[in-house]
Amino acid sequence: xxxxxxxxxxxxxxxxxxxxxxxxxxxxxxxxxxxxxxxxxxxxxxxxxxxxxxxxxxxxxxxxxxxxxxxxxxxxxxxxxxxxxxxxxxxxxxxxxxxxxxxxxxxxxxxxxxxxxxxxxxxxxxxxxxxxxxxxxxxxxxxxxxxxxxxxxxxxxxxxxxxxxxxxxxxxxxxxxxxxxxxxxxxxxxxxxxxxxxxxxxxxxxxxxxxxxxxxxxxxxxxxxxxxx
Amino acid sequence: xxxxxxxxxxxxxxxxxxxxxxxxxxxxxxxxxxxxxxxxxxxxxxxxxxxxxxxxxxxxxxxxxxxxxxxxxxxxxxxxxxxxxxxxxxxxxxxxxxxxxxxxxxxxxxxxxxxxxxxxxxxxxxxxxxxxxxxxxxxxxxxxxxxxxxxxxxxxxxxxxxxxxxxxxxxxxxxxxxxxxxxxxxxxxxxxxxxxxxxxxxxxxxxxxxxxxxxxxxxxxxxxxxxxxxxxxxxxxxxxxxxxxxxxxxxxxxxxxxxxxxxxxxxxxxxxxxxxxxxxxxxxxxxxxxxxxxxxxxxxxx
Numbered sequence: 001x002x003x004x005x006x007x008x009x010x011x012x013x014x015x016x017x018x019x020x021x022x023x024x025x026x027x028x029x030x031x032x033x034x035x036x037x038x039x040x041x042x043x044x045x046x047x048x049x050x051x052x053x054x055x056x057x058x059x060x061x062x063x064x065x066x067x068x069x070x071x072x073x074x075x076x077x078x079x080x081x082x083x084x085x086x087x088x089x090x091x092x093x094x095x096x097x098x099x100x101x102x103x104x105x106x107x108x109x110x111x112x113x114x115x116x117x118x119x120x121x122x123x124x125x126x127x128x129x130x131x132x133x134x135x136x137x138x139x140x141x142x143x144x145x146x147x148x149x150x151x152x153x154x155x156x157x158x159x160x161x162x163x164x165x166x167x168x169x170x171x172x173x174x175x176x177x178x179x180x181x182x183x184x185x186x187x188x189x190x191x192x193x194x195x196x197x198x199x200x201x202x203x204x205x206x207x208x209x210x211x212x213x214x215x216x217x218x219x220x221x222x223x224x225x226x227x228x229x
Numbered sequence: 230x231x232x233x234x235x236x237x238x239x240x241x242x243x244x245x246x247x248x249x250x251x252x253x254x255x256x257x258x259x260x261x262x263x264x265x266x267x268x269x270x271x272x273x274x275x276x277x278x279x280x281x282x283x284x285x286x287x288x289x290x291x292x293x294x295x296x297x298x299x300x301x302x303x304x305x306x307x308x309x310x311x312x313x314x315x316x317x318x319x320x321x322x323x324x325x326x327x328x329x330x331x332x333x334x335x336x337x338x339x340x341x342x343x344x345x346x347x348x349x350x351x352x353x354x355x356x357x358x359x360x361x362x363x364x365x366x367x368x369x370x371x372x373x374x375x376x377x378x379x380x381x382x383x384x385x386x387x388x389x390x391x392x393x394x395x396x397x398x399x400x401x402x403x404x405x406x407x408x409x410x411x412x413x414x415x416x417x418x419x420x421x422x423x424x425x426x427x428x429x430x431x432x433x434x435x436x437x438x439x440x441x442x443x444x445x446x447x448x449x450x451x452x453x454x455x456x457x458x459x460x461x462x463x464x465x466x467x468x469x470x471x472x473x474x475x476x477x478x479x480x481x482x483x484x485x486x487x488x489x490x491x492x493x494x495x496x497x498x499x500x501x502x503x504x505x506x507x508x509x510x511x512x513x514x515x516x517x518x519x520x521x522x523x524x525x526x527x528x529x530x531x
Contacts, residue, residue, distance in 0.1 A: 080446035107447035
């Protein structure tokens with residue numbers, strides 16, 4: 001699903017690379033936590049997967065394609081296979097819940113009949129039935145994140161990227177979001193989630209990749225957030 | 230392609246950005262209006278050229294009593310000289326289409342007619358006006374052939390080409406047209422800059438939407454299309470306003486004011502307006518689309 005082969009990313013005007021010769025592989029169907037302090041390279045990793053950045057050196061393979069050789073006009077096709085969720089939800093404030101989810105399908109040219117069918121379905125999956133006509137500012141943080149997840153999942157991506165999805169939520173709400181992501185993972189979508197939330201990582205017992213200073217310092221199949229070092 | 234979706238994006242974009250859109254419409258209208266006006270002046274010049282070059286003649290004035298040019302040293306033109314000149318002119322066919330002899334009496338009659346409201350008529354005697362040959366050429370630009378053959382010949386006071394007088398006038402009109410065109414071009418540059426800025430503001434005010442569109446894999450075309458259409462619609466409205474202005478100029482200024490006052494010349498017809506209008510619309514919409522396209526490449530990259 002994702003393969004990094006000695007990937008180095010050096011941003012302009014910076015001396016230390018954000019990622020330094022990182023090699024790792026994530027299999028289809030996995031649920032992976034990406035942990036590490038701020039500035040350790042988590043976000044760069046996710047941006048490389050989304051092809052928002054190109055690596056300075058090395059190769060990034062996503063869904064069987066080497067992203068360096070992917071021409072610009074094929075990037076949208078890549079991103080249609082990847083759902084993305086962020087800490088700050090990124091919903092459109094002037095659209096309702098249903099419209100926000102439908103937007104993701106409209107802009108990739110899906111027919112209206114298809115949209116009418118799948119939007120209620122995905123809203124049910126994320127547990128927002130009955131709130132279709134609400135606007136984001138009428139929802140709690142957890143509910144807003146569910147809308148964002150519905151939007152990311154409505155096109156049934158094979159990979160879901162979550163950048164600190166519980167970073168703005170209280171622990172109780174976070175558990176609900178994690179259950180939802182777990183369910184999406186069980187439906188066959190590979191999930192890569194960066195997080196600082198120790199309790200969640202410890203509880204879920206999934207694969208943990210820890211980055212520090214642009215290096216992979218730990219890669220455990222059923223890890224916890226960190227050793228007491 | 231979701232036509233409804235794109236259409237609603239465009240209309241909401243225009244409403245959100247109404248003041249800037251208005252500014253684009255007005256600048257496009259003014260600059261294209263100037264552009265169209267300069268084109269119209271050009272069409273007018275060529276209409277007048279067609280009209281006048283058809284009528285211009287080369288005048289060969291013959292020596293009279295008071296003539297003091299060297300070629301008239303032998304006194305007034307003799308009958309032999311006059312007949313010889315006429316025969317030589319006839320031999321220049323087909324360049325010379327027709328030759329008309331105007332006697333002093335005829336010249337005087339024409340003079341009286343031209344200046345009938347002026348006291349100058351009373352002071353001019355028929356003998357003060359020269360007799361002349363009025364020569365019509367098949368190609369008015371070949372005036373030199375006639376001039377070199379006849380200028381300075383005994384009995385000929387002067388060879389005059391009316392085209393020279395007209396050319397001065399046309400050069401003046403051409404200069405005016407060039408100035409109008411230069412102003413129009415600089416206005417078009419201003420228009421492009423304004424559209425670039427408008428698109429930048431629009432891209433900024435919709436950055437949330439576009440960032441989501443990028444993330445969910447909308448194609449570049451789909452992301453940029455609403456912006457392109459917005460610019461094209463604004464420019465199209467401006468261009469239509471400019472065309473309406475041009476039609477207005479044709480009806481009011483040319484047909485109702487100029488044409489009745491200056492009946493001696495021809496004015497541009499509707500065919501010129503019909504030829505210029507599509508050009509204006511094309512230039513306007515094309516400029517807007519090009520400006521928007523390059524702005525979007527800069528501000529809406531994948």
